[in-house]
Structure formats: structure tokens, C-alpha cells
Amino acid sequence: MLMIRPSFDTLYEALMARDPSYDGRVFVGVSSTGIFCRLTCPARKPKRENCTFYDTVGECIEAGFRPCKRCKPTTPEASADPVVKSLIEALEQRPGYRWGEPDLVRMGLEPSTVRRAFKRHFGMTFLEMARQRRLQEGFSTLAGGGKVIDAQITAGFESPSAFREAFAKILGQAPGSFSQDPLLVADWVSSPLGPLIAVTDSTQLHLLEFLDRKALPAEFKKLLTFSKGRIGFGRTEITDQIQEELDHFFAGRNGVFETRLALHGSAFTRDVWRELLKIPAGETRSYSDLARTMGKPEAVRAVARANGANQIAIVVPCHRVLGADGSLTGYGGGLWRKQRLIELEQSYGSQSRSAG
Template identity: 40%
Template structure:
């Protein structure tokens, strides 16, 4: 468990340390507001603040949420106006939202561009293109005519469609027979947004978007599955989001959404063993290696835990150090603590 003093929390707020997001909230006695650790507002003097481990306690004590950092919103939550754009793209596969369309909605194109570059690593136009090509790929795989799919995707020129298709999918529409794609979606959770990847068999990746080396995870997944990762919907995403919502609401202890793992036989044994740790309990790396029949494999178990691509569902957060410390969680130790608190393994 993270042991925090008020001095350490105050210093984290001065440094706007994002690793403390979700662990505490700082309230200012002179203004009557409370903030996230990363709030950009001018920091008050030490004697004028107090700290809370949840927003409910801050509100009960008479503080109101800061209008700058908005502590009651989900961390890095998708703004409503952007979610509306995403919903429109989902409903109309031929829709192409241009800068002029954004301006008509009183939305600055540069704002949209920055948000998509920050949260998806691409421009809004590139995102739309991937989304359209994802749908087009699946239609062609299901036997629909390439010409008809091109027209439905909003292309008047077959050559233009072919060029964009190859750019995104990595092959031409005529050669999709043995090609596969992995669907990618950004989803919201109370602990911050996550990237979800899915294939026909199930969820094959679920990671917090700010996870260390997330790009390497994508590259490895694409390589081992010999598939392109493309923005788009998948039949498993709805069930995943519903079950995650139930989990964070404290109404679900076990996930039923199908998963698909890629790894060695040993790694899969380690991951399967993780799913057997009951909700509300923890195990040490040593205990896990002993159950596997190899007490000396502590380091190998830790390594396998570290490269688990399906967070929460395969609960690597339930494994702790032999001394009880919360160690080794790529999504952030603060998230590991919050997940264990949610499950009742850590009680305050």
C-alpha cells in the first residue's frame, strides 16, 4: 500500500505529479474548492489545505469541485462534443466530417486535431479514414462487391478507395482473403481511459492509455497475430464496456467477455492462474510460482505478469510483493491500489 504523508501529497500537488491521480484530492480552505493533484491553478500555502482520499468526503466537508481541473469527471474523459462526433461516425459509414463542418458546429478544428493526436496518436481525418476502412474491410471479407463498398464508404473513385484501403489495411481490397485486422477502441473508466483490442475470438488487449510502453504492446500484438490494428467496432466491445461498468460499480466479481491471449505456454499458465485469485484477495509472486510447481520461478512469474496485455480481466493487480508492498503495475501503482480497494483487498 502506498503510505502518504500530507507533506508528500502537498509536494505532489506542487509538482502536478500525475502518478498521484485518484489517490487523493487537495482542498483549499480559503477558497472552499478541492482539486486533482495535477490542477494547474495557483497552489495555496501549506497551512491553507487539507487532503481527502475520495471526492465524497471533500463534498461532505463543504468543499465544491474546482472548475479548472474538474475533479468529479473521469480522468481524461472524452468531451461530450467529441463523443457526439464518434457516435455520428458509427451511425454513418460514408460520413466525412471536414474542418468546415466542425466550424459550423462552433468547434475549432485545431482543438479536435490536438485531442486526437494526444489520445489516438493521429489526426481526426486519419481516425475517420481508419474507421471507414475497418468497416469496408469487414464487408469485403463477407463477400460484398468492392465497388459497392467503395461507394458506401463515400468514394466516387475506385482507385482512390483502393489507395486509402491499402494505406490503412496494408493490402488491396482484392487481396483481403488471408488478411485479418484487430479492432481498436478507446473506452472510458473511472480510473482513466483504456485501449481495447479485439479479434473474432475475443478481447486480446485491454490497457490504460498511459501505460508504459503501450506502443510496444501494439507492435507485439500486431506481429504475433499477423494483423493490422485499426480503429473500429467489434462485437465484443459492448459486452466489455457493460461488464467494466458493472465491475467499477461493485456489481461484478467475474468477467464473462471472451478473451484471446497470445503468449508462451508458461505465460498462459501464469495468466490462467491469475484469474483463479478470488476477488478481494491477493497473492505474492512467490505463492504464484509455488502453485505452478516451481518455487524458483518467481522472476519468471513476475515477468509474465508484467507483459499481461489484458488488465483487470486477467487480474495481475492482485499479485503483490512478499513484504506486502504494491509493486510492478505498468498502469500505475495508484491504479493498482484503487483496484484492490474496489475489490475489498485494501480497506481504509
């Protein structure tokens, strides 16, 4: 998907076709009615001469348009979907339940429809999300000092081996292998884009990664080497601080993180990460931009590798780096998350321009 604004003709065609690929990325203000809509709005389509396209809800409101009552453009896309909304609520009421397709059928839902809706909004199916939620419950039990068997039961796993296998798939080791005398502690923190694992000590954040990131076991292994195997379960004030800052970030209240970071990598890699930290929320850069800023214009590929090796998601904003043509490029947390983060941060960019 390109971040460069498509032409008016392209956007008007998308509006007429109710193209879902633009939903949440572009909005249309209709001068004849004074309202603004999603491009997927079910209402009768306006004449092209009455349409103006905007990148954010904020821009629509600043231009004097009111939100449409049918497509509810000010409501987050996922929560506006009744199928998604009902299942998210059901999942929160029963986080340890082993959800399956028969449960969806009993609720009067078509499993294939649910699967497509969740993949579109979250990049994963509802059943995958439910499995992650169960593992979160088990993780919280362990972080609170509970036994492995208690965590297994809380997470809704019928056998110890299944729980150990599922746990090891995420972090690369079974829960019984964690240290009882840790230097670093691990727990999960929540976000609208899915749960993240946070590894902290009493003063710094060492790792913040999405639970389903494929590189997470390798990153965790590096921290095990750094701590000489002494990573345990638990929370610190730093864990609570990053959770609070993430809450403010996703609520649109603050795009700045103040949690102290422990950057584990080569000198060059750390330099790239520090350069990423200088990119304001609402702005993007290309890999070549970063290389030139660092005084090493020939090191574009090395910059890209360092960007991909980032193990503190969102806070060290590797998602703000795009391809030279403005396209979304590889992101360990999934391109759907990268797109959501960039869309969210557009509001911070609008706030900065307004303040200026």
C-alpha cells in the same frame, strides 16, 4: 510513476505548484471549506494544516467533503478539459473525416496545445486518434459484410493501397486476405481508453487487444496459425458480451468479467494468466508475488515474460502487476493506460472494503 503514496510534504508541494502529474491520482480535502479538489485546482491554495490527501473521489466523499465547482474533481479528467471535450465531440460527429492541423486552426485551436493535451490524457495525439477512428469505421463496414472498397471509402482513405497499408500495419495482413469461411471472427469493441480488436468464436474470446499495441500483428499471426488461416470479419454473441462487460467495468458498475476465455500459450504461460485472473480489481501484485504464489519463487523473469505475452487485455489483468518497489512497469497497451486502469479499479477496492 510510483504507486506508493508520496509524503504529505511532497503532495502539498505538488498542490502549491499545481503539478499535473498527480491529477486524477490524488485529491485534497480542505477542512476549512468542506470541499475537495484536484491538485491542479485554480482556486487559492489552502493552508497546509487544513489539508488531507486522498487517493480516490470516493474516499473524499466518505470523509464528508463536497466536490469543488471550479476544478470539478468528480468529472473524468479528459472531459473536464474544454479543448479535449470539443474535439472528441467533433470526432464522434464526423468519424470518417480526414482531420488535419488546418482544421484545428479553423476551430481557433493551437495545434501544439491540442497535441500536448491529448498526449497527456490519452497517450496519443488527436490526429492519431482520428486516424484510428477512421479505421474503426472501415473495420465495422467489413464486419458487417461490406466490400473492401466500401470500407476504404467509409474510412476516408483516398487510395486502396493506403487503406490496405494502414490496415495491415494493425493486424499484419491486408483486409482482402481475410477468410470467407472463418473459424474465428474479428471486430472492434470500444472503450474510454481507445478501441480494441476482439477475436471470438461462438463460445470464447481468443484475443482482446488495443488497436495500437505493437505486438498485435504477431499475436494475430499466432491465431491465424491456430485457425489454419481461417479468421474473418464479424461479430458473435461473445463479442457483444465482452462489449457489454467492458461498458459496465468502465462505468464503475462491475469489476468482474464472465466471458469465457481461450488461453493460447504454453502450460506455464497459461498458469501465470490464471493466477492473474485471481487478483481482485482494486488490488495489485508484484512479479515476485506471483512467482511465490505459484510455488516457483525463482521464476520471476519467466513470470514477467508470461505477463507481457498476455493477449486478452483488461480481462486477464496483467495491468495489476507492478514492480517490486511499487512502480509501474512495462505494459503493452502503454503505461498511461496501466495508470488509468489502476486508478479506475481503486473504486472497486473501496467498494469491497466498505462491504467488508
